[in-house]
Each structure stands twice: as structure tokens, then as C-alpha cells.
Amino acid sequence: MIFSNIDGAGRYTVLHPLFPRVFDYIRNTDLFALAPGRYNIVGDDLIAIVEQVPGKTKEMARLEAHRRYIDIQLVLQGDEQMGWKPLADCHNPVGEHSEERDIRFFHDAPASWVAVPPDHFCIFFPEDAHAPLVANGMVRKVIFKVAVKI
Numbered sequence: 001m002i003f004s005n006i007d008g009a010g011r012y013t014v015l016h017p018l019f020p021r022v023f024d025y026i027r028n029t030d031l032f033a034l035a036p037g038r039y040n041i042v043g044d045d046l047i048a049i050v051e052q053v054p055g056k057t058k059e060m061a062r063l064e065a066h067r068r069y070i071d072i073q074l075v076l077q078g079d080e081q082m083g084w085k086p087l088a089d090c091h092n093p094v095g096e097h098s099e100e101r102d103i104r105f106f107h108d109a110p111a112s113w114v115a116v117p118p119d120h121f122c123i124f125f126p127e128d129a130h131a132p133l134v135a136n137g138m139v140r141k142v143i144f145k146v147a148v149k150i
Helices: 006-015 019-028
Strands: 002-005 037-042 046-054 063-065 069-077 080-086 104-106 112-116 120-124 128-134 138-147
Touching: 002 006, 006 019, 006 120, 019 037, 019 046, 019 069, 019 138, 069 128, 080 120, 112 120, 120 128
Parallel strands: none
Antiparallel strands: 002 120, 037 046, 046 138, 063 104, 063 128, 069 120, 069 138, 080 112, 080 128
16 A cells, blocks of 8 residues: 655656556546546446545445556545455455456455545555545545556
8 A cells, every 4th residue: 555645656657657647537537527426437347436425434434456457546525434454364255256346245344544635646566455535525536446457
């Protein structure tokens, strides 16, 4: 997992060939003008999902993990907390991995919480289970789904 702000995003572009596209999209797009929904930027290899949803409590949040995609979760509005735990330490799955939705949920509790204010992001790799959307009030964010293999 990586936690940073937009100003520090450039140092992460070397980690994946599509990360520069993500950060260019952030710099060159009015993210507040986008309606909530899904936006394919590079086919199914790079997708932006805009959400504007009410936050939930830590007790309501569930850890999730993905196999095919890396998540870059950028908070635009609201103060979100995101839980994290190494996937290798998650031993209590809710069910099987959904290939269609590329997600598996866990009953395990996060090992730590990260406060993610506006203009900050977390990058979650397939080995990172994460519990997003913990907040008081509404959260507006963009989740970039970056294909692990392109």
C-alpha cells in the first residue's frame, strides 16, 4: 500500500506503465464535473469510477481484495479513512473470489487505518486488503482500476 498526495504522485509513475496515464488524467480532468459512474480511459486496462456516497462506520466496513486490478483511490471531498491489512494475513473470507467483479471480501479486521483527506490517495496492490469509505458524511472520490497485466 502507498499513501500520498497529488503533489507527490510523480514518484510513483515508474511502478506501472499506466500510472503516468492515471496521474495525467487527474491533472487534466475536472474530476468534480464528472457524474458518478464508470469511465473507461484505456479500454478495460484503465478505468475511473467516480463515487459520491455516504461514509460508513468502521464496524460496517469490510476488507476487500482484487486480483486483476490495482486500486488508486483518490479522495476529492470528505475525510475518509481506509483500513488496510496484508492479504496474506486475512484468514476469514466472506466467500469465494468473484471473477466477474474481481473482488473478495473478508470478515477480518484491518490491521491499521489511514486518514485520507482530499487530494490524497492510496494505492492498493493485489496483496493489499483494504476497507474503504469509512467517514462521517458524504465522500466524493475517484477509484482508478489499473490492470495488473496489460
